[in-house]
Amino acid sequence: MVAMLLPWLADALVLVGLVILTLALWGVLRMPDLYTSLHAASKAAALGLAPILIAAGIDNRTILLRGLLVLGFLLLTTPVSSHAIARGYWRRHSKAAWQPSSESLRGSGTASAADDRIGGTQ
Numbered sequence: 001m002v003a004m005l006l007p008w009l010a011d012a013l014v015l016v017g018l019v020i021l022t023l024a025l026w027g028v029l030r031m032p033d034l035y036t037s038l039h040a041a042s043k044a045a046a047l048g049l050a051p052i053l054i055a056a057g058i059d060n061r062t063i064l065l066r067g068l069l070v071l072g073f074l075l076l077t078t079p080v081s082s083h084a085i086a087r088g089y090w091r092r093h094s095k096a097a098w099q100p101s102s103e104s105l106r107g108s109g110t111a112s113a114a115d116d117r118i119g120g121t122q
């Protein structure tokens with residue numbers, strides 16, 4: 001009886017994953033800026049692929065283990081990569097990014113105050 005339900009469960013998990021990925025794609029296309037689009041994309045990477053990877057391994061435990069390892073890797077690396085992309089975008093396009101001002105460059109002696117803050121020579 002349970003063996004007859006496993007293909008149906010796998011199909012349902014794939015459909016759930018596809019719905020989540022479709023909603024995330026819609027979110028990426030509809031969001032106004034990179035930060036909110038990146039939020040939608042990073043959530044979809046884990047939440048959308050998890051049911052699909054589990055569905056792929058319903059009949060075979062080795063495939064399930066590999067899918068869970070891939071899912072664990074995604075859960076660890078997706079926040080890091082989305083943070084790196086957002087930080088790079090912010091540093092390139094933000095006017096609030098740190099720029100040395102004339103006051104910060106007027107240090108006493110040969111070293112500037114900016115060099116002192118970032119570990120420069122004294």
